[in-house]
Amino acid sequence: MADAANPDPPQSHPQNLPKVLILKPPPIFPHFESELSLHFHLLKAYESPLPTPEFLAAANASGVSAMLASGGYPITAADPLDHLPSLRCIVTTSAGLDHIDMQECRRRGIAVAFAGDVYSDDCADAAVGLLIDVLHRVSAGDRFVRNGAWSSQRKFPLANRLGGKRIGIVGLGSIGCRIAKRLEAFGCSILYDSRQKKPSVPYTYYSDVCELAASSDVLVICCALTDQTRHMINKEVLSALGKEGVVINIGRGPIINERELVRSLQEGEIAGAGLDVFENEPWVPEELFALDNVVLSPHIAFATREGFHDMFELVKGNLQAFFSNKPLLTPVVD
Amino acid sequence: MADAANPDPPQSHPQNLPKVLILKPPPIFPHFESELSLHFHLLKAYESPLPTPEFLAAANASGVSAMLASGGYPITAADPLDHLPSLRCIVTTSAGLDHIDMQECRRRGIAVAFAGDVYSDDCADAAVGLLIDVLHRVSAGDRFVRNGAWSSQRKFPLANRLGGKRIGIVGLGSIGCRIAKRLEAFGCSILYDSRQKKPSVPYTYYSDVCELAASSDVLVICCALTDQTRHMINKEVLSALGKEGVVINIGRGPIINERELVRSLQEGEIAGAGLDVFENEPWVPEELFALDNVVLSPHIAFATREGFHDMFELVKGNLQAFFSNKPLLTPVVD
DSSP states (O other), X not given: OOOTTOOSSOOOOGGGSOEEEESXXXXXXXXXXXXXXXXXXXXXXGGSSSOHHHHHHHTTGGGOOEEEEOTTSOBBTTTBGGGOTTXXXXXXXXXXXXXXXXXXXXXXXXXXXXXTTTTHHHHHHHHHHHHHHHHHTHHHHXXXXXXXXXXXXXXXXOBOOOTTOEEEEEOOSHHHHHHHHHHHXXXXXXXXXXXXXXXXXXXXXXSSHHHHHHTOSEEEEOSOOOTXXXXXXXXXXXXHHOTTOEEEEOSOGGXXXXXXXXXXXXXXXXOEEEESOOTBTTBOOGGGXXXXXXXXXXXXXXXXXXXXXXXXXXHHHHHHHHHTTOOOSSBOOO | OOOTTOOSSOOOOGGGSOEEEESSOOTTHHHHHHHHTTTSEEEEGGGSSSOHHHHHHHTTGGGOOEEEEOTTSOBBTTTBGGGOTTOOEEEESOSOOTTBOHHXXXXXXXXXXXXXXXXXXXXXXXXHHHHHHHHHTHHHHHHHHHTTTTTTTXXXXXXXXXXXXXXXXXXXXXXXXXXXXXXXXXXXXXXXXXXXXXXXXXXXXXXXXXXXHHTOSEEEEOSOOOTXXXXXXXXXXXXXXXXXXXXXXXXXXXXXXXXXXXXXHHTTSSOEEEESOOTBTTBOOGGGGGOTTEEEXXXXXXXXXXHHHHHHHHHHHHHHHHHXXXXXXXXXXX
């Protein structure tokens, strides 16, 4: 029975709550499913053995107006949009939008809300952590101690100083700006490449990523994955970065030509890499496992307890705003 | 033959260069031995099978006035000071002085030069790296990817946000101040314990380390090892830090009661630790190898290529100053 006197959390029967479709559970979902289900009637397509179109037909989902999405399920015209004629809102838990055909959403009048900068601080922290880890060989040192090599008196190679390094940030958005602010406190100088020069920042702008690489000791990739940025970090860019150069990627795997990156690392054409993302996750090129100058991370830069809680609140807020005909909290705007 | 027209580097026969005794080679020594030997006649006791007193007698070292030292060989009255009546200067490559009986040096009129703040930036970077590593599980994530667990779809636990954490710095000296400056850029608040309150810093002072721990989410140990600080981080302090607390130690191992630390970690009484130093290096308690919330580092926080080069220049400068009757560059002053 609905209890109109106690709207938050609503005590409605699930069938009376606003319907939200989920094709694949976002990473935050297992942590907040029970709270979300107090507010929304969750249609969990992934629990059904049926293919998505059949599930949608069986669940009578043609009337569904809202969907919760994430990077794990691409949103295209053929699947699922053609099967959801009433869809008007997609709330994605991702900061990147490469999994959503935005042009198709615009054409159909579907509003999209995204993670905004909920993850930006955590991603910036993770990027700095990966960079210190590569330069100071933290993970390699941990392996060295745990496998008993320290006690047996083997020598551990010297680290490289972070201070004074020229950091080339590829994509000076919400995350990139936070990385810059942090690394300034370590005595680094900041350069950047971005779609356009940002008049408000004091850092040196490069319109060409190859020139940025040639002027940098470290490239930190934190731009969006688009047709323009796919494989933007290629052989030529890595070669311009050079033998002492380090690559950090917390953006998306396909921004780097991974085969060229692996080859460059194996042949010593660059000095090291810290990678949170890969071209074909969760698959990681095995050649990297043999390298001590590489830090491998399972796409977790954004994944903190606090960030997930903030994201849950944002998802709830965006969906509630949509169902109340209020402006979305973090709409994607062109 | 000496070439007076070309004093730097001097082309003297080694026997004509000023004598510098080395009982155990400092970590920087293998990297800069050849350069140092251009300037000084190095008496390398560790290359001799003789015990130190016999070596000193055989090498006619009673006239030696300068010694290069490091943390690896304690300098006490009985060994080697009683065998070096002419010693007037010890240059140590260490920032800590716990290996030198300073009272005995003062009594004998032996000046001591130390690392000063040559290592401070690198140590501060390493401390922040260890902290991000523990909170964001960087090394654990690297293990997770390398052992294939990510591909087999096992879940990786959520990280903990650095921003907003209350960082209790134990020892707000040259390194501690640099750690504070860096962590402020991550949105952390800074508290500290030190021998005395520092009027020039804006951070909250605690005269009692237990009260500091109770008010902190993270304790970063970067004080000197003295009789007062030995085992200062004990069961009571760890208990005050609490279940969500993290300990970072880049100071000296014996500042922490290691047995209590291991027990606290095993029993979940604190949340994690990043340790660059240990009570009986290079031995590390094996119980720590089983823990995923601990990052182990083989006493390398200070050990960068750039720092070693700076240290070599400082060692050379201090020894040249001593032999020229000029003031030491980085004298230990009380």
